[in-house]
Amino acid sequence: MDSCSLVEKEIDKVLTKFSFVSDQTDRQLNELINYAEKLITDLAEAPEDEELSVAQSLMLTQYIKKAKDGSSKVAAEHRDLHGAVSKVGKAVDRNFTQDFGVVNKDGTFCGLDRPDLVNQVICQHFFRQGLLDIGETLIREAGVDIDVNSKEPFFEMNRILEALSKGDLQPALKWAQENRFKLRENHSSLEFKLHRLQFISLLHGGPQKQSEILQYARNFEPFAAQHEKDVQQLMGSLLYINTGIESSPYAYLLKPVQWADICDVYTRDACALLGLSVESPLTLSINAGCKALPALLNIKQVMQQRQCTDVWSNKDELPVEVNLGPEYRFHSIFACPILRQQSTDHNPPVRLICGHIISKEALFKLSNGNKVKCPYCPVEQSAADAKEVHF
Amino acid sequence: MSRVHTDLDELEKKLLDKPTTVGDVSRILTSVVDKLNAMKRKAAESIGDELDAARVTKRRTDHLREYDTKDQNLQTLWRKKRLDRILVEYFLRCGYYDTALKLAKHSRIEDLTNLDIFLVAKEVEESLSNHETAQCLAWCYDNKSKLRKLKSNLEFKLRQQEFIELVRKNKRLEAVGHARKYFVNLEDNQMFSVQKAMGLLAFPPETEVSSYKEMLDLSRWQLLVKEFRSENFKLYQLNNYSVFTVTLQAGLSSLKTPQCYHEDTKNADCPVCSQYLNDLASKLPFAHCSQSRLVCHMSGHPLNEHDHPMMLPNGYVYGENSLVKMATENSGKIMCPRTKQMFSLTDLEKVFVM
Numbered sequence: 001m002d003s004c005s006l007v008e009k010e011i012d013k014v015l016t017k018f019s020f021v022s023d024q025t026d027r028q029l030n031e032l033i034n035y036a037e038k039l040i041t042d043l044a045e046a047p048e049d050e051e052l053s054v055a056q057s058l059m060l061t062q063y064i065k066k067a068k069d070g071s072s073k074v075a076a077e078h079r080d081l082h083g084a085v086s087k088v089g090k091a092v093d094r095n096f097t098q099d100f101g102v103v104n105k106d107g108t109f110c111g112l113d114r115p116d117l118v119n120q121v122i123c124q125h126f127f128r129q130g131l132l133d134i135g136e137t138l139i140r141e142a143g144v145d146i147d148v149n150s151k152e153p154f155f156e157m158n159r160i161l162e163a164l165s166k167g168d169l170q171p172a173l174k175w176a177q178e179n180r181f182k183l184r185e186n187h188s189s190l191e192f193k194l195h196r197l198q199f200i201s202l203l204h205g206g207p208q209k210q211s212e213i214l215q216y217a218r219n220f221e222p223f224a225a226q227h228e229k230d231v232q233q234l235m236g237s238l239l240y241i242n243t244g245i246e247s248s249p250y251a252y253l254l255k256p257v258q259w260a261d262i263c264d265v266y267t268r269d270a271c272a273l274l275g276l277s278v279e280s281p282l283t284l285s286i287n288a289g290c291k292a293l294p295a296l297l298n299i300k301q302v303m304q305q306r307q308c309t310d311v312w313s314n315k316d317e318l319p320v321e322v323n324l325g326p327e328y329r330f331h332s333i334f335a336c337p338i339l340r341q342q343s344t345d346h347n348p349p350v351r352l353i354c355g356h357i358i359s360k361e362a363l364f365k366l367s368n369g370n371k372v373k374c375p376y377c378p379v380e381q382s383a384a385d386a387k388e389v390h391f
Numbered sequence: 392m393s394r395v396h397t398d399l400d401e402l403e404k405k406l407l408d409k410p411t412t413v414g415d416v417s418r419i420l421t422s423v424v425d426k427l428n429a430m431k432r433k434a435a436e437s438i439g440d441e442l443d444a445a446r447v448t449k450r451r452t453d454h455l456r457e458y459d460t461k462d463q464n465l466q467t468l469w470r471k472k473r474l475d476r477i478l479v480e481y482f483l484r485c486g487y488y489d490t491a492l493k494l495a496k497h498s499r500i501e502d503l504t505n506l507d508i509f510l511v512a513k514e515v516e517e518s519l520s521n522h523e524t525a526q527c528l529a530w531c532y533d534n535k536s537k538l539r540k541l542k543s544n545l546e547f548k549l550r551q552q553e554f555i556e557l558v559r560k561n562k563r564l565e566a567v568g569h570a571r572k573y574f575v576n577l578e579d580n581q582m583f584s585v586q587k588a589m590g591l592l593a594f595p596p597e598t599e600v601s602s603y604k605e606m607l608d609l610s611r612w613q614l615l616v617k618e619f620r621s622e623n624f625k626l627y628q629l630n631n632y633s634v635f636t637v638t639l640q641a642g643l644s645s646l647k648t649p650q651c652y653h654e655d656t657k658n659a660d661c662p663v664c665s666q667y668l669n670d671l672a673s674k675l676p677f678a679h680c681s682q683s684r685l686v687c688h689m690s691g692h693p694l695n696e697h698d699h700p701m702m703l704p705n706g707y708v709y710g711e712n713s714l715v716k717m718a719t720e721n722s723g724k725i726m727c728p729r730t731k732q733m734f735s736l737t738d739l740e741k742v743f744v745m
Contacts, residue, residue, distance in 0.1 A: 141487040281662035289642025330661035
């Protein structure tokens with residue numbers, strides 16, 4: 001943020017200086033113009049062919065000098081401003097990184113099908129967000145060959161989400177009923193929650209709707225076993241329907257946060273069903289990239305300074321660890337504590353009898369004949385007793 | 392300003408050589424006033440332009456500063472704007488102008504992007520693709536001083552192409568006239584290409600002779616488009632690649648693990664495991680990790696002292712919490728999700744990862 005403040009300071013200076021100079025210029029030039037016009041009107045009083053009087057020519061000479069000085073001064077002031085402008089440019093250059101192409105690995109995005117893949121990803125990203133028309137425009141302009149069937153689930157999801165945000169639960173209920181079996185497999189309570197929300201919205205109707213509400217409560221029957229406590233609470237709230245639920249202990253049921261919640265639950269369950277991630281992969285990748293770039297640029301700079309640039313291109317791994325935080329952790333990573341290397345297919349992690357895990361290569365290195373002593377505890381075992389683990 | 396001075400000089404001269412008439416003086420004075428007005432207008436215009444540019448820059452720094460907040464929601468919204476910004480720039484560079492405009496309008500980020508530069512460039516590029524040099528030459532004229540500072544060859548190349556086109560249409564005399572007009576005051580390397588061009592006069596347009604055939608090739612126009620594009624970027628100090636590709640590469644690389652490429656360890660939430668990105672990231676380097684970090688396959692939560700990693704007899708490791716939960720729902724039985732083997736809760740063994 002300091003870089004921003006520094007640049008902003010320079011910009012503010014430029015803005016004030018420019019406004020100042022602009023006023024000055026206006027004033028000075030106006031002065032000269034007015035004076036000249038006065039002279040013209042004075043001269044106009046005399047007939048055209050008369051010779052100039054000495055006084056007049058004196059005035060004119062004076063005016064000429066004044067005009068020349070004035071206009072040169074204005075031009076000089078304007079030129080001086082460029083100093084301030086170039087300072088802004090320099091501040092930006094100093095505080096922000098201009099060239100980050102060094103991180104670009106050539107050939108990744110070149111090739112025949114590459115741009116197409118990228119465009120497909122972007123298209124899917126737009127469909128997920130519900131920006132259907134922008135996605136369509138991109139398809140048209142980029143000539144993306146997108147499978148029509150893959151669009152359909154997103155369209156449906158967006159339709160249902162739109163209905164949910166307007167308070168209409170019917171499309172979502174229908175979808176949940178159609179996919180009841182799969183949802184149950186995933187331990188999802190979406191259908192129950194939808195019914196619950198519908199029940200609550202009926203509660204708003206007041207005591208007149210009592211019989212309707214009771215009728216609706218029959219829908220809870222398939223879920224009674226799993227959500228017993230919830231059903232009990234909902235039924236209990238009926239007690240207060242005459243006196244007003246807002247003042248009862250059940251007031252929390254009427255809170256609007258339940259609606260925001262249901263959209264979230266629906267998105268998660270729908271995505272899990274389709275085998276998609278909840279968050280758009282493009283968003284995640286770009287956010288991860290923005291986090292990773294400063295570290296990568298730094299290391300590249302250091303490498304260039306020490307002239308060991310081949311470390312990057314030859315290796316199969318990035319030269320530096322980038323800590324993205326727990327929300328970007330999708331896979332288990334095992335790094336052998338002894339050899340400090342990631343496990344691979346040829347070098348899997350193995351569990352010793354005592355429970356400690358090291359890599360297979362480390363096991364070989366530590367073996368003495370057939371005996372292995374765990375590096376962390378004094379338990380001995382034979383090398384064959386170690387068991388391969390899968391995370 | 393210089394014009395004002397010339398007028399004033401003229402007035403001075405008139406005064407000096409007598410006799411001067413009032414009429415003459417009035418006339419010159421009127422023109423002085425006109426020139427002063429013009430100067431005022433121009434000054435206001437240029438100052439106005441610079442003030443606008445300064446204001447746009449200020450808006451951008453303000454936007455960047457908005458990130459400095461503790462509010463999670465604001466941060467997420469800011470990141471969304473950032474993604475849209477990056478996408479708009481990518482679209483502009485690829486030439487998908489409609490998409491870029493729509494997205495910029497939707498996210499209200501028009502002044503955070505350089506739309507106008509690219510739209511001007513679009514017109515010039517289209518005219519070049521239609522084998523017309525007029526618009527590009529006009530652009531060169533507008534940016535003459537900056538192009539000269541960059542030591543740009545663009546104008547010369549355009550003139551060369553015009554010459555070639557004249558030869559193609561068999562208007563050789565006109566071509567020679569064109570050459571006489573534009574191919575003067577050249578530097579050495581330019582001289583060489585001019586000589587080749589001159590040689591072209593001797594051949595018919597359908598010639599098969601090697602280097603002259605290439606000169607007549609229409610693909611030279613595409614080279615001109617590329618040259619224009621790179622000069623345009625240099626002028627505005629834009630890079631030749633887009634932020635989008637670089638960031639995407641960095642992101643994919645830092646998320647990429649060997650598990651993303653094994654069928655049974657793919658995770659639907661991981662971006663690199665998703666269909667197209669998987670393909671794209673195949674040539675990128677893996678992420679470097681020096682510390683073990685475990686994630687339970689069943690719940691997706693990290694494994695640590697709150698959720699201990701436990702091994703089933705078949706060697707697969709899961710988090711204790713998920714295993715216990717599965718056992719309670721299944722009367723003490725656990726089914727390994729990946730191998731479908733059945734075990735009981737008592738078969739679990741602890742593992743210790745340093």
